[in-house]
Amino acid sequence: MASSTVTTQATQVVLPGKVDSSGLQVRTSELPAPGAGQVVLRMDATGVSFAEQQMRRGKYYDQPPFPFVPGYDVVGTVTAVGPGVDGALAGRRFAAVTKIGGWASSLVLEAADLVPVPDGVDPAAAETVVVNGITAWQMLHRAAKVPEGGTIVVLGANGGVGSTLVQLARHAGIRVIGTASLQHHDSVRELGAIPVNYRDPDMYQRIREIAPEGVHAVFDHVGGAGLAESWRLLRRGGTLVSYGTAATKNEDGNSRLPVLKSFGRLLVWNLLPNGKSATFYNFWAGKRRLADFRARLAEDLTQVLRLLAEGVLTAQIAGRFPLSEAGAALALAESRTVLGKVVIVAQPHP
Structure with missing residues (x-):
């Protein structure tokens, strides 16, 4: 049973090719009715991740051919449901990872990909911890498994993933050394990390001085x-x-080559008999077993959203832009001057 607010058209921001941030295009498209197992989600907030910055240059590892609608994740309200979907979902707010398509006023999604957003959580705040929160949680607790009392290094501690990772680590009783530009040191310190200037040519030596016995994990983007x-x-x-x-x-060059080079180096290092390990975190690893992938993603995102609702995590919103100004949002995210995540929100109603 569909709700009474079925959307027939959607405003979408399109990445037409390798363009500057000002070259994004806005179009209105017909939105298909939700099929079996699907919903229509009205976008309340989406955002700019590093992935979209790479996609603009044609540099994301497995991006689709141009043109396409970017938008790696979304927080929104269900306005219609397709056959086989519980009608009680209509009117409720959910988060979802989309990889592409999030920069739209409404979109059709699989109901199985929705994760409930706790009541009272601002959608823009929730948006900051969707893909960033899942990434941070899984790297810390699934990939590195850092023990309480351990010490870690977070490169880019002022970024969307980095700022979330710092907070999750501190909540777990882990000491954090975070790299950032000088202008963000006070903010990084407030998050609970020991700041180190990433522009310092002796940055790694500074880190060794803080942790002379070495660290339990380094998170390197x-x-x-x-x-x-x-x-x-x-x-x-x-x-x-x-x-x-x-x-x-x-x-310039092949978008896959840098990833493959890094992957190769990590494989070689893992063969060394020094007790260290190295891994390349892939958000989409395991998706071939889709049910397991969805269950793991939902479990981890639910944990992060709960911490946000409880005030353990503080959303780091670098700026808010309406959908029509997605180009400006992208430009700000690429400026390397921000703390947290740039968020795109729904157009204000006239």
Whole structure:
């Protein structure tokens, strides 16, 4: 049974090709009725992740061909349900990871991909911890399994994933050393981390001075030449978690090559007899077993949203932009000046 507010049209932001952030296009498209097992979700908030920044340059590992609607995750309200979906979902707020398609006023999703957002949580706040929160939670608790009392390094502690990771680690009783530009040191310190200037040419030496015996884990989204320095920071039994290749995002060439290079280095390091381990975190790992993947994602996101609702996590919103200004939102996210995540919200009603 569908709700009475079925959406027939949607405003979408389109990435037409390798363009500047000002080259995004806005279009109105017919939205199909939800099929079996599907819902229509009205977007309340979406956001700009590092993935969209790479997609704009054609550099995301497995992005679809241009043109397409970007938008890695979304928080919204169900306005219609398809056959086989409980009508009680209509009017309730959910979060979902979409990979693409989130930059739209409404979209059709599989009901099985929805995760409930706790009552009273602002949708923009919830948006900051969807893909970022799942990523941070899984890297910390599933990939690295850092013990209470351990010490970790978070590169880019002011970023969307980094700021969430710092808070989750501190809540788990883990000491955090976080790299950031000087302008964000006070904020990183307030999150609970020991800040280190990432522009300091002796940054890794500064980290060694803070943790002379090495650290239990390094979370590195930068990749490139610095990956070896991150590996050297580990103590015996420590884990390097690589989850991006930001160092090469502006370079031309094959989008898969930097990832494959990093993956190869991590494999070689894992063969060394020094007790350390290295892994490349892939958000979509295990999706071939879809039911298990969905269950794990829902479990982890539910934990993060609960912590947000309880006030353990503080949403780091770097800016809010209406959907029509998605280009400006993307430009701000790419400026490397922000703390937290840039959020895109629904257009205000006239």
